[in-house]
Amino acid sequence: MPKLPVLDSTIQKTHEWLKEITDRLGFPNEKSAFAALRAVLHALRDRLPQQNAVQFGAQLPMVIRGMYYEGWDLLKEPSRVRHQQEFFDLVAAELKDHTELRDARRVTKIVFAVLGNHLDAGEKEKVLRTLPQELRDLWVAEPPKVREIMSKNVTWVGPDISLQDAARKMRELDIGCLPVGKDDRLIGMITDRDIACRAVAAGDDPASTPISAAMSKGITYCFDDQEVGEAAHLMEKKQIHRLPVLNRQKRMVGMLSLGDISLHASHQLTGEVVAAISQRPA
Secondary structure, three states: OOOOHHHHHHHHHHHHHHHHHHHHHOOOOHHHHHHHHHHHHHHHHHHOOHHHHHHHHOOOOHHHHHHHHOOOOOOOOOOOOOOHHHHHHHHHHHOOOOHHHOOHHHHHHHHHHHHHHHOOHHHHHHHHHOOOHHHHHHHOOOOOEHHHHOEOOOOOEOOOOEHHHHHHHHHHHOOOEEEEEEOOEEEEEEEHHHHHHHHHOOOOOOOOOEHHHOOEOOOOOEEOOOEHHHHHHHHHHHOOOEEEEEOOOOEEEEEEEHHHHHHHOOHHHHHHHHHHHHOOOO
16 A cells, blocks of 8 residues: 555654653653643633634644544534633543643643644634633743753762773763762762863872762752753853753752753753853863
8 A cells, every 4th residue: 555645744743743742741651642632622622713623623733633623512612711720620621531641730831832833823823812811821831841851861870980980981972971979869970071180180090090089079950840041041151061950859860961952942042051161161
């Protein structure tokens, strides 16, 4: 059976939308992302006048469009929801079997942010004009949190391994620094610069000297619930490429890199950080 380009395209777009939602939710589960998207779209569809609901549906990828129309009663009058909490309640009711999506407010804001990234601006404006102000405000994207874009696969090392082993690990991972931890607590950072300037230049034997002798103990870090902009400006101020990420219990939960920021933040913010880091003396 020959391939149909239109199906390939709509499936690809659907996966792109779902990936954006999973990235913002913070866990890689397309089933949950699909449920979140469906719940928010159904609540929005049932609030729109029928003609606007149909026009809005025409903007969606074919697979998502089918889910959007699922269970819709065309003859039913639009709901009279005017307040955000009422909208969140509708979303929560459809997600009652998804405990991982119990924060209906966050789910709604995430889905609207993704819709805003993909929908035609003119069509989005038509939808907004039919909604009360409180519901329009849901389309204003909240700044992303660090936990939504950070790398969760963090490699960290204990303080007792040798400088040589740390250098090998950096070469293996193609990075210039490693967090140093003990019992999931961040106690320092070891960088290629630390190894070269503090240890090798002083005549220490890299094969026998532990990284605790050369690591930086004045740790710069951010919290996972901070906004990305705050973390970016901290990187700019300290002129560093990577930030360890801690939760509020001071446990290390991730690493934020300049690359993560460049993929998710504005070009202006990324440019400011790059410019500041590039001025760091060699």
